[in-house]
Each structure stands twice: as structure tokens, then as C-alpha cells.
Amino acid sequence: MAIPQELFGEKLILPSILSADFSRLGEQVSEVIAAGARLLHIDVMDGHFVPNLTIGAPVVKWLAPVVHESGAYLDVHLMIDNPDFFLDDFAQAGADALSVHIETCPHIHRTLAEIKERGLSAGLVLNPGTALGAIEEAALFADYVLVMSVNPGFGGQQFIGESLSKLRRVRAMLPPDVALQVDGGMAADTIPSALAAGAGWLVAGSAIYGAEDPAGEFRRLQAMVAPGL
Template identity: 35%
Template sequence: MTKLLCPSMMCADFSNLKEDTQKLDQAGIDIFHMDFMDGRFVPNFGMGLQDFELVRSVTEKPLDVHLMIEEPSKYVEKFADLGADIIYIHPEADQQVTRTLDTIHQKGKKAGIAINPGTSVEMIQELLPLVDYVMVMTVNPGFAGQKYLAYTDPKIEKLVALSKTYEYKVMVDGAISPEKVEQLSKKGVTGFILGTSALFGKTESYEEILMQLRK
């Protein structure tokens, strides 16, 4: 099974964002992952629209947008128009989540849901036929550098099993180390959001790291 390796651009070198994006692109990443936060749904602020536009301007690779914000429905069209390929929303943050997922599809984009550690599969099961990606948060969202929450593993296994019926891809985000990539890909996870645990701030080049992770 092909692994999707997706750098979390919140962890990139912001003093050289253009150059860092080009290096990641050339190293062979699959999807650029971009976090947007409003300080309300999660207690932090993420990237800005200008960062998104810069990354979009220097790569042809797919870009995903992870909207960790209240009322994501207000922003999905904006990000679709800016060139996002995949848009993740949190069902916990949207009053009309099925309508928002429909809007994403109407804009010709892939729709994803991101699920907080405390949200059960049962709470989102009705949405599974409507999405292309399900991203399980394996830390509490909002900050890089946290510890992996092992209690999310049974939820990942359930979602992998259900993906055979509904045909979405299972992604994981939060403290994803090389060991976690190996363990979780064996369980059937397709995509890995990579931050400081596996990709950024290392002595090896991006090419070397990605080659190791693909093994």
C-alpha cells in the first residue's frame, strides 16, 4: 500500500518558507498539510492566508487545509478558490456539517473530516459515506511537539475497518514518529501528517527521511 507522506507546514522554516516548500516538493512529498486556527476552537493561531498563497504558488503538489476553526462553512469556499485540493473540517465545530461537506464537493474538492481525540467513531459514523478522507487527531489539536495519545489506536483500527465499506482514506495527525508510521501503516492507515517527530529539524535531508519512511 502506498503511504501518503504529508509535511505539516506549521513546522516549516518560516524565515525561508518558499525555499523549504521547494525542498519538500523536490524530496517527493505527497500532500502539503496546512493548519488554520482561530484561537477559539483550539487555543492557538496557525498559518495565514499569505502563507497558503505562497506555498500554492511554488508547488503543483496537492495542498490540504485543516480548518481548526468554529463555523468552517464560512471559509471553505475561500480556501477552495485559493487552490486547496482537500479541505478538512471538524464535525464538532459545524452546525450543518453535511451541508458544508456538500459545498466542498460542489467546489470540485475532496472533503475530509478531522476527529479530535475525545470524539468517538459513533458520533461521526453517519458522515463516513460523505467523505474522501478521515484524519484522526492523535494529540489534542493546536500545538506541535505533544505526546502521541495511545488511546486513539482502537478508534484508528475501527475507522480502517469501516473504510473498506465507505472507501475513504484514513490519515493520522499528531506526534507521528517513524515508529508510528511503521506501526500504523501495518494497521491500514494510508496517510501521515509529519511534523517535528519525523521530518522537521533533523540532520538528514528531507529526501533521506522520506526514503526511510517509505521503507
């Protein structure tokens, strides 16, 4: 299923399971959902496009019932070469949204359309060093755009300050109903500036799962972006 349209207009913290304790993954995911998380962010890395290996469709398939039964949704970020080959795998595993990098999709309009044809929300991602011109037209075919504010591959990196200018420029080019997501270095000290630059969905991994009380830290960060939620 796709992410409900009403969530695209909300300010949300998306816990990233990349930084979770995988020996207690179900428990840690359930804790942040119980604390109010609506979207869970999953980073899929192949060791080719980015210098790290993480998880694949089997983990998404295992998590999907845990997440969906609680009324939350799975946002799957494909940091992989040839993502078109794997759209069916992740759709069948239970992803609600798939985001793909402009850097790995020579036929990006087709890739975004194929994600939507599978009943999922389609996201477009650009790396810190990628010029905005690369996505200017393609972004209009996406449900959301993800601006990486670190070089992808690892959690716990420092926020790249120049990303704020990119966020402002991307927000200005997007229709109001297209969500702007930011991923990388999101914590209590960087969230306010990212919000001010136009981000609405903020991915936080180590800030949440590196805290002594991940659920409590999620609530604190969510209160920063949307005090009423």
C-alpha cells in the first residue's frame, strides 16, 4: 500500500532502523511506533553504489506485519545499483514507499512510474554532490524528494551544512503536495534549521537509537517538529 496522502503534509520524524540494535529489532521498532512514529525508514545498501552492506527484502518482509499491524508505514530507501531489478521484491515484501537515487536511474521517469504502478509511494533521492538540475523535471513525478545531508553509506555522520541551501531550493521547486525529506545528521541541534529550510520528513537514526531511551528521544524530537502530534 502507499503512504496515506494526509501524511505528506505533516511534519514527521522517521526513525531509521540502520542504527537500531538488530538483536532486538522487532522490540526497538515496536517501541518507537508505540511512541507515535508513523513512518519507519529502512536503508538498503548493496556495497556497490555505497560502501556498506545492510539488509534486503527478507528483513522488510519480516518487519512489515509488525509495522502495519500498528498502523505505521515502511519507507524503504534503495541505495543500490539497478534498483529497477528489485522493485517487485520490495513491493511484495511489504514496502509502502520506495525511494531511488537519481544517480542510479538513467530512466528515472520510468522507474518512478513503475514504483507507483505497484501501488507504492515513489521517492526521488539526490546525494550531497549532485546538482539540482539533475532532478528539476523528474521531481515533479515523485511523491517525495529525499535530500541526503551526508554522503550515504553509514549512520552517525555529521550534517553537511551546505545541505540547507539545497533544501531551500528543492522546496521552492516542488509542488506543495510533494513531501521534502532529509536524511543525515538529524538531531536536536540540526532539526530546527532543516525545518526552517523546508524539510517536512526528517530521518533520525543514531540520535534515536543511540539514546538511552529511544522511544523517549523519538517523542522529544517529534515534539520539536510538530508539538501538537
